[in-house]
Amino acid sequence: MASRNEQSPDLVELLATDLNSYFPQLMLSYQQRLYTFALRQSGSPQDAEDIVQEAFIRAYHALADYPAERIRMMKLQPWLYKITLHIFYRQKSNSRLQYASLDLSEESNHLEIEDDERVQPEYILEGKEDLRELEEMIARLPEHYRLAVSCYYFDELSYHEIADLLNQPVGTVKSNLHRGKQLLRKTVEAQQGSQARS
């Protein structure tokens, strides 16, 4: 199955040739992914829509000023994510949105858990088929873990694309991904434990 982040080679060529005519096609191709990405970060459908609208408008103005050569070289998805993320950061700092984070007080204990495939959170959740719950848990991860997990697993960006997006070394991305996944696993285990007790 082709990866979702594979872009049509024709689209960048069309955008380089006639931006106004083909910008709607760019929107159609990426609005779903951008909206979902923004929704995962913001947790609010209204905020996500505002963020994505602004991202597309800023993207249009940027494309309008880029040389055609630059547009032809572009990887559209990571570039659009980058614009979206910057808008999210700014909006967040403006509105001071508060998110409930997973409890990190015992994070060091979480990180000591062995990576046993049998207790991988995705296995457990796949069984439960409770995808909203998984997204909610990811949304409650601390931001640096949430972004790494979300970009890698849901948006299928590569380590290097995530590193570029977050302006972090690849090693940091891998580490955050690892820790975020362990934190998720611990949360799933805790939930299962409480369900079993009740």
Place this chain on the structure above:
Amino acid sequence: MEDNINNSQDRSHLDHSTNRSFEHTHVPPSLMPSVLHRLGLAPEQVQEEMSVEDVIAKLKSENWEERVRAVRLMGKLEGIAPIELLESVLDDEDGSVRAAAVHAMGNVGKRAPLHRLVQALHDSDWHVRETAVFALGKQGQRVPNEVLKTALYDTDNSVKEAARLAIQWHASQTRTTATYGQLQEKKIMQQDSDAIQNSREGGSPYETMPYEALHAYKEYNGQAERFHGLREQAQIYAPQEQVPYEYGPAMRDGEKVTSYSLRRRSSKKWWFIVPIVALLFFVIGAMAGISVVKPTDAFFTRVSQAGKVESRPAPVSDIMPLFKNPQYVAMLQNSVSKGLGLTPRQVIEQLNQGKSMTDIAAARGISAGQLQKIEVGAFNDTLQAAVKDGDLTQADADNWLAQNQGDPQLLEKMTDSIFLFPAGK
């Protein structure tokens, strides 16, 4: 444990979940029509015409989208775009507005204030820096390659990519200029010199624009064949002297960066005043306790966001973020010191005494060429270690070496900086 994450199969565990997770997320139907309407791209919308007064008024709008539109409309005036207004927009609070202003200024030909474009390379917004690289890249030989090279060390990959592209333009323009210049030299020699002289005195607003910049300008704007004639042919080929450059508000608007240094090297007979003035400044500086900046630091001289030229060299980690990591700083210091047969502390002590890396090497019987090999080897070892640690891609490492290993001055300045200013101390 990390292997589990690295394993592609591991990601596939979530694929199933992911695909279905998209099912319950519906894009609001209002999203796309709203965006297209705000951009004026909705099918029912008609492009409205605006007077220049309206455009200027919109520059002060509280809505950033209106300000971007106004700047872009002004940019379309190209040759007659009011530079002062565009410059005022460079301080706008919104990054897209500043980027649009930088782009517009890059298209105004020789009137482009290069110091403001160079200043924009240090903007806090990556897109403004990226746009500044393209705008500077379009100025041809007015902007030396070294300025574009500094953007290769930006923290943002989009800016780096823009720099690579702009450097390619620069290289191709230089080749074109050389070939074109040789042809034109022959042609000019066969022509009546009076005609050439008359053409030099013509009134074209583009007469001092070098061919390569004009070529890029025409090509970029799709206005080829607009500026033809003997007038431009006669004065377009002039070898540019490679000299250290300094950027600052003192540079005249529209002036070639290269001509700033050249102007100071004028052959007029007042040159004898220079050593007297220099001596006077040295004495006053010594009395006032002003430290004299080493010439090698000039490359790292930056224009601050406040528009002031910072005489302090930029820490190397600013232009090559890899060296924010003390491990790589130590690795490079050790490697270079070992090549010189000294300890890092001994090298630092000698640099602090005002010696250059070349002086230190010469005192150890090491030639400039050998020093360059030592520096290239040290950078290569450090970059490869960073690649191995996942802090740098092999492509970036290869690109860095390919771009810089043949530039002994840059290597020496960076090495100096890694010893003296490893992390902005």
